[in-house]
Amino acid sequence: xxxxxxxxxxxxRAARLASCAALALFxxxxxxxxxxxxxxxxxxxxRTQQARAxxxxxxxxxxxxxxxxxxxxSLGSSREALRQLRTESQQExxxxxxxxxxxxxxxxxxxxxxxxxxxxxxxxxxALAATGDTTRPATPTDSAAPAGTPTPEQLLQTAxxxxxxxxxxxxxxxYREFMRLYPTRPEMPDATYFLAETFTEEPDSALVYYRQVxxxxxxxxxAPTALYKTGLLLERRRDKTGAREAYQKIIQQYPRSNExxxxxxxxxxxxx
Numbered sequence: 001x002x003x004x005x006x007x008x009x010x011x012x013r014a015a016r017l018a019s020c021a022a023l024a025l026f027x028x029x030x031x032x033x034x035x036x037x038x039x040x041x042x043x044x045x046x047r048t049q050q051a052r053a054x055x056x057x058x059x060x061x062x063x064x065x066x067x068x069x070x071x072x073x074s075l076g077s078s079r080e081a082l083r084q085l086r087t088e089s090q091q092e093x094x095x096x097x098x099x100x101x102x103x104x105x106x107x108x109x110x111x112x113x114x115x116x117x118x119x120x121x122x123x124x125x126x127a128l129a130a131t132g133d134t135t136r137p138a139t140p141t142d143s144a145a146p147a148g149t150p151t152p153e154q155l156l157q158t159a160x161x162x163x164x165x166x167x168x169x170x171x172x173x174x175y176r177e178f179m180r181l182y183p184t185r186p187e188m189p190d191a192t193y194f195l196a197e198t199f200t201e202e203p204d205s206a207l208v209y210y211r212q213v214x215x216x217x218x219x220x221x222x223a224p225t226a227l228y229k230t231g232l233l234l235e236r237r238r239d240k241t242g243a244r245e246a247y248q249k250i251i252q253q254y255p256r257s258n259e260x261x262x263x264x265x266x267x268x269x270x271x272x
């Protein structure tokens with residue numbers, strides 16, 4: 001009986017051990033499956049993050065490539081624009097040189113023409129002196145004037161043409177020659193006024209001739225205009241007193257001139 005109990009006890013312990021082993025094996029299998037599931041989840045998260053990172057890098061790379069392409073296109077456009085500008089500049093430079101050559105040729109021709117006119121007048125004067133005729137050279141209405149003698153109209157027209165071309169030195173020569181040879185001609189106020197106009201860069205010289213127009217030809221229609229130009233030049237020299245005097249002369253002496261309202265406006269602007 002004792003032996004039977006022993007065998008029963010051993011059998012029970014063996015069964016309990018088997019049960020414990022089975023439980024341990026089951027627990028181990030469950031733990032392994034859970035870990036594998038967690039690992040798979042982590043791997044999936046990592047793959048998702050990597051895919052997002054790769055996508056972001058690809059987008060950034062695409063943006064950089066597009067920016068580089070735009071820069072290259074811009075550089076290409078700039079190079080083309082510079083090439084066109086260089087070509088146009090060269091063409092303009094060539095055109096300017098050609099124009100300068102033409103102006104020089106025209107200036108030379110005009111100066112030669114004025115010199116020829118002056119020589120003709122000198123020859124005419126010498127011829128008159130040799131015959132004992134001390135009167136002034138013949139006017140354009142004098143049919144006895146020899147061929148080649150320049151008339152007042154010729155001198156004035158040549159001078160005006162030179163002034164319009166911008167050849168002021170040649171224009172001054174013509175006006176001065178007219179004033180020397182024909183001091184009593186009715187065109188004297190015009191010649192003096194237009195001579196003053198040629199001194200675009202020499203205001204002091206312009207003032208001298210504008211004042212001559214007013215002082216020597218006060219009844220001329222050029223006188224109020226010359227006075228107004230005198231006032232403007234004096235303003236530029238900051239001579240407000242002199243400018244006011246010029247404008248006041250226009251208002252007092254030429255109340256019906258075109259410059260009178262201009263003179264009033266300048267006087268109002270010069271008020272302290």
